[in-house]
Amino acid sequence: xxxxxxxxxxxxxxxxxxxxxxxxxxxxxxxxxxxxxxxxxxxxxxxxxxxxxxxxxxxxxxxxxxxxxxxxxxxxxxxxxxxxxxxxxxxxxxxxxxxxxxxxxxxxxxxxxxxxxxxxxxxxxxxxxxxxxx
Numbered sequence: 065x066x067x068x069x070x071x072x073x074x075x076x077x078x079x080x081x082x083x084x085x086x087x088x089x090x091x092x093x094x095x096x097x098x099x100x101x102x103x104x105x106x107x108x109x110x111x112x113x114x115x116x117x118x119x120x121x122x123x124x125x126x127x128x129x130x131x132x133x134x135x136x137x138x139x140x141x142x143x144x145x146x147x148x149x150x151x152x153x154x155x156x157x158x159x160x161x162x163x164x165x166x167x168x169x170x171x172x173x174x175x176x177x178x179x180x181x182x183x184x185x186x187x188x189x190x191x192x193x194x195x196x197x198x
Contacts, residue, residue, distance in 0.1 A: 068096075068197060069174045070104040070138070072166065075112040079128050080120060085185045092183060092196065093137075099138040100195035103181065104132060107143065107151075107169040147172055163188050170194070 077085035078093060096102060109132065117125035142149070147169075154168040163171075170182060171192050182194035182196055189195070 066181055067100075067139075067177050067182050068102050068181040069170050069177070069179065069194065070102050070108055071170055071182055071186055071189060072108050073116060073186040074183035074196075075108070075128065076080070076115055076119075077185055079116055079124055087121045088196075089183075096137050098197060099136050102135075102138045103141055103173055103177065104138050105141045105166075105169050105173055107166045109140065111166045111169075124164040141173060143169065143172075147176075152177075161188070161191065163192070167192070 067157075073085075074089055074092070077083040077089035080086060083089070103157065112132075113125050113129055116128050117184075133140070150172045151169045154171055155163070155165050167188050168187065170184075170189070171194070174180065174182065174192070174194055180194055181197045182189045183196065184194065185196070
């Protein structure tokens with residue numbers, strides 16, 4: 065299987081048991097078994113840590129951060145200046161969309177890795193042509 069781009073909405077659903085997508089997120093993660101199959105950008109890591117800390121508390125955010133940083137399934141991607149330029153081009157080129165800068169970073173990563181898969185429950189990803197794998 066192709067690599068999967070990780071989005072904040074997928075991570076949040078995973079840690080918040082009250083999220084409507086929690087069971088689906090947990091099942092998705094249990095089905096992954098290839099080292100480095102999940103690509104997590106520094107943008108998503110930042111956004112997820114902030115969101116989880118604000119909504120669920122510092123303890124949950126720290127637990128998630130440790131799990132992500134130590135997971136053999138996840139490859140952390142720190143964006144280069146060239147990638148940041150590509151993100152800006154998409155962000156500033158689709159003013160009719162409500163895509164966040166982080167959403168655009170995920171799209172850049174998906175384009176670079178030639179994948180249409182995203183661990184996301186955000187409808188903006190469907191607009192971008194990215195979907196949760198079966």
